[in-house]
Amino acid sequence: MGDHKEQPLRVGAAVRRRRRALELTLSVVAERSGLSVPFLSQVENERARPSRHSLEKVAAALGTTAATLLAAADPAGGVDVVRADEGEHTPARVRSLVRGHHQLHALEFIGDHDAGREFQHRNDELMYVVEGGIEVEAEGRAQRLGRGDTLYLTGGIRHRWRATVPETRVVVVAVGEHLDPGGA
Known part of the structure; x- marks a missing residue:
């Protein structure tokens, strides 16, 4: 039940992080992607989920891929448990x-x-x-x-x-x- 892989992903946070890292405004991303500023704002604020096609447009406008944005997405749940035996310690532990x-x-x-x-x-x-x-x-x-x-x-x-x-x-x-x- 606490497995984050079973939860839907929140791609909006990944879109916002990428846009801000590139120091782009929503208007610039809208112009580059052909999508509206209100829609992009809703995506970033998790009030709308982009279709695969729209996500590809956004990714291209941000100089990345939809797969990369999905990989950087946060789990939708606000609670995620990491058990003591989960994850791997690096050689430096x-x-x-x-x-x-x-x-x-x-x-x-x-x-x-x-x-x-x-x-x-x-x-x-x-x-x-x-x-x-x-x-x-x-x-x-x-x-x-x-x-x-x-x-x-x-x-x-x-x-x-x-x-x-x-x-x-x-x-x-x-x-x-x-x-x-x-x-x-």
């Missing part, structure tokens, strides 16, 4: 806790990772230590965090972190990079 393209991204890190790698994300981020401990360097200061501790980082802050205890588990939740922190 990182697992995504959220499927699809959403406003929030969540990753689980187990063990250590490239401690020398510096991160700087466009948007805000929260780190939560589930088990073990980490050391985070941010703004010229080192913070030690243990089980149950959280660290909030405002977007744009350069930081790096490392596990201080073997088999440490850290959950990182961040606002999606595709979102503009300043507005619409």
